Amino acid sequence: MTKRFGQVEALTDLTVSVGEGVTGLVGANGAGKSTLIKILLGLLDPTDGTARVLGHDISSQAQEIRRLVGYMPEHDCLPPDVSASDFVVHMGRMSGLPATAARERAADILRHVGLDEERYRQMGGYSTGMKQRAKLAQALVHDPRLVFLDEPTNGLDPAARVDMLHLVQRIGRDFGIAVLVTSHLLGELERVSDHVIVLDGGHLLRSSATADFLKHTGGLLVEVIGGDAERDQLGEALARAGLTCHPRGQLVAVDPPPQGLAVHDVVRDTAADLGLALVRIQPDQAHLEDVFMSSSTTAGAAAPGGPA
Template sequence: MHILATEGLTKRFPTVTALDSLTVGVGPGVTGLVGANGAGKSTLIKIMLGLLPPSSGTARVLDLDVGTQGERIRRLVGYMPEHECLPPDVSATEFVVHLARMSGLPRTAARERAADVLRHVGLAEERYRPIGGYSTGMKQRVKLAQALAHDPKLIFLDEPTNGLDPRGRDEMLHLIRRIGTEFGISVLVTSHLLGELERVCDHVIVIDGGRLLRSSAITEFTQATQSVTVEVEEGTEPLAERLLAAGLKVSRHGRTLLVGVTGPQTFDAIRDAAVDLDLCLIRLEQARHRIEDVFREEEAGV
């Protein structure tokens, strides 16, 4: 079952084509939509919400047509926008209650729901303070809370980690994963930070210049390669030289080496070299493909 699907979806603006014949389907769970800034991610979400008409092609969300049933889609879907959009002079509670009521919840139910979602995103204590005094991380949490206020079946999160420090990004990603696993709400999350999506998503869609590059389960992106990652405390360069002299294929990436595996003897060679050079071996693990490999393949014309 698809929670959203497009067929030949195209959106042209006077100077740019934001989406170019995009055909893709998204199932339940947490799906990542990855691409560089300007790749068409935000445009796709706005079309899915019925806020922006496509130039051609079709799109459906929860089996509803975006062209004719946009209002109904917006009642069933939560949306966390990328840009700053919060009123500074009201509290988080007032704001979330207001949007919950706009989604059709009665006043009492809206207040109860607002308290629940603000507690869920970690704003139980601060929810009565004016939003203008919030940090960037707290404001992102308010935007997430309002997207959940009406108990949607699906939420669109547009660059939810923007402006956050590493700890704030980790906490936001943990919240997103919980939404998809514990609460059973499907999630479409956009990001230009590839590593983030590998951490939280079940499925990833890669687009570039409005075109689909790949749509796959995350396990297919991160499947094991025929290489091993080697990290030592010191002595990376002499270790690389020793392994190259042994006839192995080696490439250096900062403090780590990527060594091509030709058989069990490769691991023996790495072990013996580390012992001979009296090196402290920190890591020896099977390397895995990453999402950014898709972009490298595209640039190389693979």
């Protein structure tokens, strides 16, 4: 699928699939994330290609798709002079629920998202975190089979971000609703996604299980009590012992050792000889950001577009 706006290609030859659980759609601002969601909702037409959502064609069955799908937009779109309760009930009615069922579902879902005690307040007086929760509630009120969450942590403080990500995880794993969630903050999606799709400039860089992105590199991370001096002292001693290592923040990152070398024993004995107190030795795990940066450097040479 391709989408052009004039001479600008927002999506280029994109072929991808989204399954059950939580799927993270990651990329910088302008990568094409919101454009893809709007196409899947039938709000934008692709320039070339097509897509199916829950078995329905986006071109001819967009209304049926929107009946079955929940959508939490990125930008603030809440009427300020309406309570969350009235708003979510109204959205439930718009999705086809009878009045009584809409009220029951609204009360239930507002409790799940943490707005039970604030549901009768006008939303114009809500904090950013409360507004995000109200947007999430309206996306869930009609019991959708799939929800699109566009930057659900946008504008939230660190504590509120953690709470929102926990809600996203519950939707996919406890409620059994498939989730496609977008973010430009890569670390967020590591924690909650079962599958990750990486976009860059409208191109698909990679689509695979989150565990495949975060596999063990074969190296270690080592921390000792102290500051930079103690870290560097350990790193230099490990280098003399035949290990390749470098500083990473307050840690010493040790590259995968030569075959047969008992690297844990070397680290332990070296720290003991130096009189340094070990805090931890842990596997060095790749991060989504590392994979994204690595993929981005080769995207210009060959943008992958095969099926995921």
